[in-house]
Amino acid sequence: MRLALAVALALGLCGGPARALDRVTGTLTSVGSDTASVLIMRWAAAFQARHPGARIQAQASGSASAPIALIEGAADLGPMSRPMSAAEEAAFRTRYGHAPTRIVVAHDAITVFVHPDNPLASASLADLDAIYSSTRACGAGAAIRRWADLIGAAAPRSLLAVGRDSGSGTHELFREIALCGGQYRADVVAWPGNGAVVATVAGNREAIGYAGFGYVNRLVRTLAIARGPGQPAIVPDERSIVSGRYPLSRPIYVYLNRRPQLPPAALPSAFLDYILSDEGQRLVRQEGFVPLDTDEAREQRAVLH
Known part of the structure; x- marks a missing residue:
């Protein structure tokens, strides 16, 4: 099942009105897991009233599509309900010279x-x-x-x-x-x-x-x-x-292409920070998945930054 979603995102990480300094703009593309798609949609919808200059396009065509889309540069994020295989990681390394960054976003x-x-x-x-x-x-x-x-x-x-x-x-x-x-x-x-x-x-x-x-x-x-x-x-x-x-x-993962020692771009970073926030993890439970605990979320933010 292919699920195409284009949701206007407003990416403030605080519950109140966003400051101008917090604003991010641009388009973010996510390609991957059907299982994770319901979470991607909820996280995206939670931003809808904020920062209309940012946009997410998400396609749920299966976990196997995530490494391909990341390798080809067709996606910024690759949600997966399994780890990348050794062959998938090797193909990514061959293309970019480094491993993809992997973030755990929920338990399933x-x-x-x-x-x-x-x-x-x-x-x-x-x-x-x-x-x-x-x-x-x-x-x-x-x-x-x-x-x-x-x-x-x-x-x-x-x-x-x-x-x-x-x-x-x-x-x-x-x-x-x-x-x-x-x-x-x-x-x-x-x-x-x-x-x-x-x-x-x-x-x-x-x-x-x-x-x-x-x-x-x-x-x-x-x-x-x-x-x-x-x-x-x-x-x-x-x-x-x-x-x-x-x-x-199993964990639910999101993979991204980030050069070693460099922070991710502003839009993917802001979206992933929201996913790992208390609010983002509350949405995980509402969708029937199991959220990360406080220590796990902190560890994943450290991987990201």
């Missing part, structure tokens, strides 16, 4: 869920690998293709595995963690947006799906996930996500 998790009528309450990473992968690199002896194979239902039912498309950072991180780096089955239904995955599972009793934590609603039921057989299954919540106890926890 890949949430696994089923239809509310499904009795399954928890699953292990090995179960997810047996459901979603063709390679079963995590060691499962056989694929899970029916609910009877997982929960012993009296009447065998087929199982519909639903997930994200290959351009998504969610797709790639799920593959790395839950599939032990293996390959997806060809019959997994892959959607380009988190919302489509949730809607598919909500409307189909035989479906299981995964999506970003902030996109899950009451139309589906979240599963607790165990790292391995015999280990405790952990429900994704704010505490388990921030601590990393939930196995599919």
Whole structure:
């Protein structure tokens, strides 16, 4: 799903009327994660009444698009729901002679869920690998293709595995963690947006799906996930996500191109400062994601400046 957003921004970092000294102007382009797009939109909308000389253009075409856009100079910011791969960072270094700057802007998790009528309450990473992968690199002896194979239902039912498309950072991180780096089955239904995955599972009793934590609603039921057989299954919540106890926890990143030892340009700097501010992090929680704590936000501002 490609989401184009052009929002007029007013970039004052204080809650009251902005001083003339605070004003920034110009156009800022963001290209990347669909998962992070709802946050980018909220942060942008929060500026709308301030400094009309600044403008953000944001496109949510998947995390894989962020490194390409940054390398080609087509974006100032690259939101990603996974870290850049070694190959992506190497391509950036080849082009610019330095690594991209990476800022953590929020916490998230890949949430696994089923239809509310499904009795399954928890699953292990090995179960997810047996459901979603063709390679079963995590060691499962056989694929899970029916609910009877997982929960012993009296009447065998087929199982519909639903997930994200290959351009998504969610797709790639799920593959790395839950599939032990293996390959997806060809019959997994892959959607380009988190919302489509949730809607598919909500409307189909035989479906299981995964999506970003902030996109899950009451139309589906979240599963607790165990790292391995015999280990405790952990429900994704704010505490388990921030601590990393939930196995599919992840940060949300924003990458930018900044020469070493030099501060970022005024407009990207002002926008990222707002994201890391108390107000910006309150919006993170309002959108269903997990905000940085005070120390984390301070550390990320230090990386930026």
